[in-house]
Amino acid sequence: MNLLNKTLIELIKLIKTKEISSKEIFEYFIKRIKKYNKNLNSFITINENFIANNREFLYGLPISLKDNICTKNIRTTASSNVLKNFISPYNATIVEKILNSGGIILGKNNMDAWAHGSSTETSDFGPTKNPWDKTRSPGGSSGGCTAAVASYLCPAAIGTETAGSIRQPASWSGTVGMKPTYGRVSRYGIIAMGSSLDCPGPITSSVEDSALLLNIIGGIDKYDATSISPTPSNYLLEINNKKTFNIGIPEEYFENVDKEIIKNIEKAIQVLKSLGHKFTKIKLLHPKYAISVYTIIQRAEVSSNLSRYDGIRFANDRTFFGKEAKKRIMLGTYALSQGYYDKYYKKAQTVRSLIISDFNKVFKKVDLILAPTTPTTAFKLGEFEKYPFFGELMDILNEPSSIAGLPSISIPIGLTKSNLPIGMQIIGNYLNEESILNCANFFQKETNFFDIKKTLLKQYPD
């Protein structure tokens, strides 16, 4: 049976009608990983151990995880030599939820070490290659997840985002990447980076799959005190009930963006207009301030979170940290130290309040905000070394919404002339994932994302 490019929802149907078994599907993906991972380096660890799991809602389908999500019995490295041989004594809450919903862990995906970066090149396990062009980066830090989903080495993955780490690689690799509201998905058992920002979310080929996975991983967790209580809707039901929205276009988010990206966004806006959505021009605080707020808060929280890696209770000692982690720890320690705290950390937290109230004002007028996900398409490998804070620059259009804790999705809207995927993001108000998913889902139904995935998978046959 030809399984290539089938979504989770399609695979579930095949299992339910007994046309194929979950074991056969599992073996199919293991075979594909063995064939292509050597070139792409999107997996750090493969779990070949099939344990049948027939529970709803995944009925034994394989899901792959970014390697900062703790898994009992499968090593978790965060792509750092500090954790090279670390095996967590417990599962992250979202892993428990996936297992309880019939999922099987297929493997652990490469990422920027400690999720520090936007190119998957700071990994101590070597960079992941972009499946569209192996001389380019897939983006990051969840680049291993997006490369694996794009090249169909797994049907879906769970990544994490602090500011852009799901949306930006999804955009550069041509997949759907959903960053939920902060607190919507439990952080318990995920290697902490910026605790006030970190957010796990699904990386998939379709918006429906994203809704299905968000149904599974979302919800309050008593082990994460920042997870929030309203029970999430059944997204899968919500997204198929067609709605029309008033969508805001922030002109500040179109400055210094590649012309080809803007052209494709304009085309996508025409599609959305034909589906009945209305568009309004809006003004938002310039995202250049969000870069600074993010840089300070993230470095400060990193310096605190990575202080636990002392090599005493587990893992290797601090001499195993790579350059990027060391620089971030130092800057964070500097920003938090006496005499600089008010100037940097406190100032950043007050500007954060400004960014939040700025979004609050705009969401009184519009239901959703639409913008490019990234100012450029995928960079060549090696480019990041030229910029001291490459990640922040690549994530400029994702940082404001992350700082405000808002949900957003990046979806593919076409290819450049040189065949590189282009992403567009739809940002929603606090806890309003269903509107984002609804809008994105009908866009996919109308366009099938211009069949870009079919184009890519010709290079990756079974």
Added chain:
Amino acid sequence: MDKNILKKVAKLSNLQITDNDLVEYKPQLEETVKYIDNLQELNTSKINPTHHISNVNNVYFTDGQKNLRKLSLKELEKSTKITANKYFITKKIL
């Protein structure tokens, strides 16, 4: 950024940084610090800081609930190289 401050920051962070490392890191850190200075353009004198956005406070773990975070000594010892008599061994501090 003063080189001595950077050395002190490295020491505070328990990182071993060589003079050669500093030659590389210093200009990069300086460029970052210069960039983030743009926040001073914004007037925030009447604004309170936001430390996290989820508006939850005072979250407690009820006594007597099943606590999955609790790990057995045996499980914990698996993760470390050096233990003795149920204790972790650290380097001498004083």
